[in-house]
Amino acid sequence: MSEPLLKVTGLRKHFTVRKGLARQASVVKAVDGLDFTLERGKTLGLVGESGCGKSTTGKLLMRLLEPTAGSIALDGRDVASLRKDELQSFRRRVQMVFQNPASSLNPRMTVGSAIAAPLAAQKITPPEGVKKRVQSLMDRVGLRPEHANRFPHEFSGGQRQRIGIARALALEPDVVICDEPVSALDVSVQAQVVNLLKDIQDELGISYIFIAHDLAVVRHMADDVAVMYLGKIMEHGSRDQIFGDPQHPYTRSLLSAVPSVELGAGSKDRIRLQGDLPSPANPPSGCVFRTRCPAYALLPEEKRLLCRDEIPTGSVACHHPDAPLLEIPAAATTLV
């Protein structure tokens, strides 16, 4: 098989935070050892709760942040070692769509000039061709080209997100990193933007890193999914594996927590995670999920010991993936 478009190995980003009068330094392990690949024309979904490091990962892939360790390779070339002039041509190939279209667009720039900005920065389109290119981009994302002279505040949230997408597409990138692109939108508009992103992918063959906390949206967008928790990947697999046959207790809990419109879906056998995400500055030793893990809570003491060791690497980062997550009531077993 050919080399993947994007290959990430052992990616880490640690922030040093100084707190208190003594300025005591502590290390926040925002991203702590990620491995994944992205194929051409495919979508990788990154999901997890807030604070799990998914947005940091997006910024690392854009090289907006310098990784502490690990490598990111685009077409086999390590991104971390790029010189300044090489970085510019790298940026042409990797673009980003941000969560909040209101704050990611300059309010004093017309929409047309915002979309043209990357073209001007990279100087790949001759000046006389810019206007035409902007119009065709606006048309592509479903905006009226004659609105190019309007300002962002004259557009609705969904339209603003379309502007953000047009700007990201201006340079014909290979990879677009979408950081929660639809979470600020209403459902009916969200569906429009999801469909637009899919159509563009079918047409241009670009790859997406799709970062979102909404599992249902990720299921619609992604080919592969990585579930993150405290800077680590808990489970990684194809969409059908993750949503159809989740193995990791965290994935199973996360899916179980999503409110469902399926009538009669009993809430009794739902897995409820207790408490909040532990602080990434002071994560639990061994398996980072064990403090909230429903399986760990039911494990006998001797099996729990294993969870204090570093979690195994592989598609399911769990010591006991087959442990039950819910207590089986005694009455139920006798009935069966």
Place this chain on the structure above:
Amino acid sequence: MTSFLSVKDLHVEFPTDDGLVSAVNGMDLSLERGETVGLVGESGSGKSVTTQAIMGLFKDSKARVSGTIDFEGTDLISLSENRMREYRGKKIGMIFQDPLSAMHPFYTVGEQIAEAYRVHNQVSKKAAKEVAVDMLGRVGIPAARSRADSYPHEFSGGMRQRAMIAMALVCEPELLIADEPTTALDVTVQAQILDLISGLQQETNSAVIFVTHDLGVVAELCQRVVVMYGGQCVEQAPVRTIFREPGHPYTRGLMASMPALSDETGRLKPIPGSPPALLDLPKGCLFAERCEVAKLLPEGLCREERPLLRIHGDHEVRCHAHERGLLAVGGPSAAGNMKGESADV
């Protein structure tokens, strides 16, 4: 029989430099004791303004409020600000979406809950503090006594929302309004908060208006759903009915545009266009411009004449097409969109 809460023909308009913004245009809503009603709609549909009007938050403001809000036989709209204060917090409690901005950053969480209690009860500060600590314990905050002395920023998002719930419930209101209380939270924490609200509601038998844009949350928590669009109720029905036989084209559209965790991952079916501009409302049906069914009706009917809310048993729909039976149950757009029907029926 009169309802516990009955909102009739509520209008809320805000004068602005650009003209009159009609946020709520003839909203109807009723609620019984112990009932949980989901108020669903997109941003700008008037959900929050409706609940704020019930709380009387537009008194002494420029907003024009008309219609009736009957709460246990009292019309809240005609009450003075002073009289309204006896209701606010005491009989009607509210949980806001963003607890960080709804709480005062300079006071401890315990002090703020105690204050809410002391406004309506003649007790010493010490006694009120005890009530606050007890309340924090009831909403599931561990080590409530010491956490009561924490400031809001020292709490996590989920804990803050628990504290907010404690503040809203400390006077044991008969009506609780929850305005998108879980929208800013992660799913796992959202599940905890939903469990908490429904548990406390069963304990106190209060009525709950749950404002949300998430139909999944509604299915999980509510007995009845009120769908809002353009400041009006376009459909209301028991939860089972609304998910099985959605009547209004907008409700059907909402369900179709929602990505699901099960069923095939086909293309989503968005509702074309965007919600109406509240500055200049169309004369006819507010949804006509985005509606696919409007084409099936006699020329211009939907654009010229605003439909009424028709009652069919416990199901109310505001739609010309539905009225004429053109949207038969399981009609063309409903059949493919219904989630869970095959699994459940």
